[in-house]
Amino acid sequence: MNGIGLTLRALHHGERKLEKDLLAAAERHHTEHEFHHVATDLAGWSHEHRVRLAETGHHYGLDLASPHGQPSPGIMAALREVAADTLARRPETGLLLLHDLHDLYLAASGNSLYWEMLAQVAQAGRDTRLLELASDCHPQTLRQIRWANTMIKTLSPQLLTSL
Helix, strand or coil, X not given: CCHHHHHHHXXXXXXXXXXXXXXXHHHHCCCCHHHHHHHHHHHHHHHHHHHHHHHHHHHXXXXXXXXXXXXXXXHHHHHHHHHHHHHCCCHHHHHHHHXXXXXXXXXXXXXXXXXXXXXXXXXXXXXXXXXXXXXXXXXXXXXXXXXXXXXXXXXXXXXXXXX
C-alpha cells in the first residue's frame, strides 16, 4: 500500500473516531441542548466524510466501507444518558464537558492534518478526484475545530471559576 492509501485509511479511521466521539459527547451532555444538537450535526459531517473516503478508497484499491453504517447507540448510550441526567448540574459535569471538547478538538485537528496532506499530494500529482474530496471535506473539519475551540473559550472561564 502506498502513502496515499495509508493516509486515506488513517483519515477514514480518524473520521470514524471523531464521529463516534461526537455522538458519545452529545449523549453524555444531552442536557446542554445547544451542545447536543451541534455535536450531533458535526458527527453527521464526519459520517459523510467516511462515506466519501470509502468511495474514493476504491479508486486506490482500498476497501474502507464499514459493514455497519451508522453506529448503533446500544446499552452504553442508555447508561451515558442516565449518568448525564444524574450529574446534570454538578460542577464535575462542566469539567467533563471541557475534557470532551479538548478531545474533540484534538481529534478534529488530527483529521485536518490528514486532509491537508491529501490536498497537497493531490495538487502535486494533479489528482482531481483526491483534490475535490479534500477541498469539499477539509473546510467542514476546520469548522469542527473552530466549534470546539469556541466552546472551550466560552465555557472555560465560567466552569473553571465555579469549582
